[in-house]
Amino acid sequence: MPEGHTLHRLALLHQRRYAGAPVEVSSPQGRFSAEAAVVTGKVMTAAEAYGKHLFHHYGPQGTVHVHLGLYGSFTEHTVPVTEPIGQVRMRLVGGTHWTDLRGPTRCELLNPGEVEAIVARLGPDPLRRDADPERAWHRISRSRTSLAALLMDQSVIAGAGNVYRAEVLFRQGIDPLLPGRSLRHEQWEQLWADLRDLMRDGVRLGRIDTVAWRHRPEVTGRAPRNDRHGGEVYVYRRAGQPCLVCATPVAQTELAGRNLYWCPACQRP
Structure with a gap:
């Protein structure tokens, strides 16, 4: 989607x-x-x-x-x-x-x-100027549901999908199964700002690119990503492949009917 x-x-x-x-x-x-x-x-x-x-x-x-x-x-x-x-x-x-x-x-x-x-019925949209991230925080900070599920709930945040969900949690080093109410407010502020910036890049570039320059193929010498979704990503659809940061195999499971990807080392519970 x-x-x-x-x-x-x-x-x-x-x-x-x-x-x-x-x-x-x-x-x-x-x-x-x-x-x-x-x-x-x-x-x-x-x-x-x-x-x-x-x-x-x-x-x-x-x-x-x-x-x-x-x-x-x-x-x-x-x-x-x-x-x-x-x-x-x-x-x-x-x-x-x-x-x-x-x-x-x-x-x-x-x-x-x-x-x-x-x-x-929708939560704040990070790409809109009228977005109020505190509306989403109000829901997240009171929920026992995992952050991975909350970020996919369009009534919490509008516009984020499976790719952005996996990538922003990795970039912030957050366990995707962490309950929303266990997230600190300063963590939420950093997560929102990162998600907003990533999605703005998506609008500008026309693809989802989440990998920092130091981890890109041009710097590390690895083969570029070959995937119909395009863009360089850390964990999305990279199950079993080495993490670009620590080389731990990327993990995958199913959560609420969607595939979830994360690095067990970089995103420790």
């Missing part, structure tokens, strides 16, 4: 290419046709992301809400527009560019109250 930096990159891209002018919206697949008819020809006033949710605002006509889920994706193109290929849920056409949305978990037209209800 795309993590929060991907949605923020999409929001920035769509804001630049489509906002401020009338756009054509259609649903070649047909599943979004009624909603598309309401907003087509209208001005997209803004595109923004909150966590893993993307919002296209159309003023009084409402807001198109997209959640990509596991299989959703946008493909971006320059005009002229070509015939649809595959199951295109929503097609958005602007003056110079157009984009097709396929396979999302959610693609719907919402009123302001419905948008507010979605945002109200």
Whole structure:
């Protein structure tokens, strides 16, 4: 599932290419046709992301809400527009560019109250200027649940996923199974700041890169990472491989239906 930096990159891209002018919206697949008819020809006033949710605002006509889920994706193109290929849920056409949305978990037209209800269920998003990390700390500091589970809970922190969860806990040297209420406030402040910086790098680079320069292939001489997720990481999907810091084999287990990765030496209980 795309993590929060991907949605923020999409929001920035769509804001630049489509906002401020009338756009054509259609649903070649047909599943979004009624909603598309309401907003087509209208001005997209803004595109923004909150966590893993993307919002296209159309003023009084409402807001198109997209959640990509596991299989959703946008493909971006320059005009002229070509015939649809595959199951295109929503097609958005602007003056110079157009984009097709396929396979999302959610693609719907919402009123302001419905948008507010979605945002109200989410924790602070490290990539938003209005984020309040103390809201997340309030939940974490009172919970017996492991930090690894809490960081994946979108009602605690919005936008962080499996990769950021594993990497920020490693970088901070924190046992992923530590109960939230055992975390010190100064540790939380450092964890939040690191997560925010990593996710900002993700927006800038378009990939998740978490490895410090001194541990990168260019310095150590090791082979670069070869993985479809891209970027250099410390522990994510490196089970059984030597830790880049201490050479201890990276551990893996399943937690709440997701794979968890950590270094037993660098992240001692």
